[in-house]
Amino acid sequence: MEPTAVTWVVLGLIALRARTGYDIKRAVDTSIRHFWAASYGQIYPELRRLEDAGWIEGEDDPRGGRSRRVYSITPEGRTALRGWLAGRETRVEMRDESLLRLFFADALPFDDALGLLRGRYEGYRQMLEYLRALDDGTGRMSPPFVDVVYRWAVDYCEWGMEWCQRQERRLRRAA
Amino acid sequence: MEPTAVTWVVLGLIALRARTGYDIKRAVDTSIRHFWAASYGQIYPELRRLEDAGWIEGEDDPRGGRSRRVYSITPEGRTALRGWLAGRETRVEMRDESLLRLFFADALPFDDALGLLRGRYEGYRQMLEYLRALDDGTGRMSPPFVDVVYRWAVDYCEWGMEWCQRQERRLRRAA
DNA sequence: TAGTGCATGTAATGCGTTACATGATTTC
DNA sequence: GAAATCATGTAACGCATTACATGCACTA
Numbered sequence: 001m002e003p004t005a006v007t008w009v010v011l012g013l014i015a016l017r018a019r020t021g022y023d024i025k026r027a028v029d030t031s032i033r034h035f036w037a038a039s040y041g042q043i044y045p046e047l048r049r050l051e052d053a054g055w056i057e058g059e060d061d062p063r064g065g066r067s068r069r070v071y072s073i074t075p076e077g078r079t080a081l082r083g084w085l086a087g088r089e090t091r092v093e094m095r096d097e098s099l100l101r102l103f104f105a106d107a108l109p110f111d112d113a114l115g116l117l118r119g120r121y122e123g124y125r126q127m128l129e130y131l132r133a134l135d136d137g138t139g140r141m142s143p144p145f146v147d148v149v150y151r152w153a154v155d156y157c158e159w160g161m162e163w164c165q166r167q168e169r170r171l172r173r174a175a
Numbered sequence: 176m177e178p179t180a181v182t183w184v185v186l187g188l189i190a191l192r193a194r195t196g197y198d199i200k201r202a203v204d205t206s207i208r209h210f211w212a213a214s215y216g217q218i219y220p221e222l223r224r225l226e227d228a229g230w231i232e233g234e235d236d237p238r239g240g241r242s243r244r245v246y247s248i249t250p251e252g253r254t255a256l257r258g259w260l261a262g263r264e265t266r267v268e269m270r271d272e273s274l275l276r277l278f279f280a281d282a283l284p285f286d287d288a289l290g291l292l293r294g295r296y297e298g299y300r301q302m303l304e305y306l307r308a309l310d311d312g313t314g315r316m317s318p319p320f321v322d323v324v325y326r327w328a329v330d331y332c333e334w335g336m337e338w339c340q341r342q343e344r345r346l347r348r349a350a
Numbered sequence: 351t352a353g354t355g356c357a358t359g360t361a362a363t364g365c366g367t368t369a370c371a372t373g374a375t376t377t378c
Numbered sequence: 379g380a381a382a383t384c385a386t387g388t389a390a391c392g393c394a395t396t397a398c399a400t401g402c403a404c405t406a
Contacts, residue, residue, distance in 0.1 A: 005270070005365080012279035022385050035274040039367055044387055066374045066385060078282070085276055085283055085291070090298040094269035095180070099210040099327065101260055104187035105320035107253070108260055113320055116260070123265040144349070145280035145288055148342055152274065159334050167323055174319070180393080197357050214395055219359055241402045243357060356403075363396080368389105375384070 001053035003084070006042040011073065011081050014056055016143070018072040021047055030134060031146070034127075034153055047071060055080055098123055110175060114168055121164035128157035176228035178259070181217040186248065186256050189231055191318070193247040196222055205309060206321070209302075209328055222246060230255055273298055285350060289343055296339035303332035 013019060013027050021044050028038045050056045055077030061070045073081070098120045105113035131154050142150065188194060188202050196219050203213045225231045230252030236245045248256070273295045280288035306329050317325065 008275060008279070012275070012282070015279065015282050020385070021387085022383095026384095032275070032278055035269050035271040037268065037270075037366085040387075041368080041389095042366065063384080064375065068385065081279065081282055085279060086287070087276075088294060090273045090294065092269070092271045092273070092298070093212065094210050094267070094271070095212075096210040096267045096269070098265045098267070099324055100183060100187070100207070101262075102320055102327075103207055103210075103324045104183070104190065104256065104260060105323075106318040107187070107190050107256055112261070117323075119263060119265065123267070143281040144346065145277055148280075148292075148346070149274055149278045151342070152277075152338065155338060163327065163330060167326070171319065171323070195357070196359085197355095201356095212394085215359075216361095216396080217394065238356080239403065241357065352406095354403100354405085356401105358400085359398105361396100361398085363394105365394085366392090368391080370389085371387085373385085375382100377382075378380090 001049060001055075003080075004046075005036075006038050006046050007050070008081070008084050009036055009038050010043060010046045011050060011055060011077055014071050015073045015078065015081055016146075018070050020068055020070055032149075035149075050077070114171060117164050117168045117171075121161055124157045124160040124164065128154065128161070131157065176224060176230070178255075179221075180211075181213050181221050182225070183256070183259050184211055184213050185218060185221050186225060186230060186252055189225075189246050190248045190253065190256055191321075193245050195243055195245055207324075210324075225252070289346060292339050292343045292346075296336055299332045299335040299339070303329065303336070306332065 009028065009032065010024055013024050019027070021040070024043050024047075025038070025040060028036075028043075047056070047058070051058050051071070053076075054074060056071045057074050058069045058071045060068070062068050098116070101116050102120065105116050108116075131150070135150065184203065184207065185199055188199050194202070196215070199218050199222075200213070200215060203211075203218075222231070222233070226233050226246070228251075229249055231246045232249050233244045233246045235243070237243050273291070276291050277295065280291050283291075306325070310325065
């Protein structure tokens with residue numbers, strides 16, 4: 001099978017523990033959507049592909065009259081996942097509308113342009129608030145590297161807030 | 176006209192100075208592709224749309240027998256740009272394959288997982304190298320907020336390198 | 351004269367989101 | 379009994395990239 005972007009998200013989450021498609025979507029939205037999003041329209045077809053390839057195994061496990069299919073990883077799936085983890089490609093794509101605005105901020109009066117920096121600061125602050133709300137004591141239970149990535153997000157926000165303040169001061173001094 | 180993602184990239188670059196489609200593509204690739212990419216397949220159709228809307232004005236300015244069309248911003252275009260700049264939406268989407276790997280790194284033996292942190296460090300280092308190569312003295316001539324975003328990229332890389340080292344030390348201590 | 355850069359475009363393809371459809375179970 | 383949550387899926391749409399086509403100008 002030809003792996004795509006969503007392959008590793010789905011396979012990786014199932015490797016952590018057995019899950020339904022719905023579980024996967026929830027995990028994506030709460031944990032990793034900040035650096036890799038995925039929608040139902042990707043997840044359910046991908047589960048089929050992964051099962052056809054023998055990398056995961058689905059088992060029907062209905063709850064009452066509600067259908068439910070739980071997927072777990074196979075040895076072949078684990079091998080494939082480790083192969084990808086060993087890879088060295090380090091593609092980063094981002095679209096950050098606030099950076100884009102900042103880039104063009106010279107079109108504004110100076111004070112309004114500084115306002116964009118404060119807007120960016122606010123964006124970081126809100127994101128940090130959201131992250132802290134996620135971590136109600138449960139964070140400490142996460143596997144070490146899941147926790148590392150959570151820390152990355154928190155540390156990045158804190159760094160970003162300081163950076164915005166520093167730049168605002170610098171630009172005021174220069175003016 | 177209904178603005179899309181690429182609208183502001185094109186309009187903003189033309190607001191900085193008059194440009195051809197080819198110029199825009201070059202500027203995107205050297206300056207802003209780190210936080211907002213755009214391809215020919217978006218840029219040329221968008222130039223049409225913007226001209227139809229009266230936000231930019233094209234003028235044929237061939238070089239010898241080679242056709243060439245230079246676009247400049249109109250007063251209406253400037254107004255529209257400022258309107259967008261005043262906006263507060265701060266959408267950030269990113270796909271960072273190295274963070275994704277790190278998130279799933281618990282599937283690896285500890286030392287291999289630490290290797291992923293060093294891989295991320297390398298990614299930051301290479302990006303920083305690339306950024307520094309861009310700035311051969313000319314950077315100081317950029318408009319202040321263009322320069323701010325350049326600094327953001329540089330500072331982010333430096334922060335990221337330190338972060339990777341810090342985490343590696345922390346995880347080694349914990350183990 | 352061959353290769354690189356300037357310049358304009360488009361068609362095909364692929365990827366991903368949005369929106370919808372359906373229905374059971376749990377919680378308030 | 380209403381609302382939220384669990385659960386599975388797909389069709390339509392839109393956005394973006396890739397790849398290609400075309401051709402002039404400059405320079406080594």
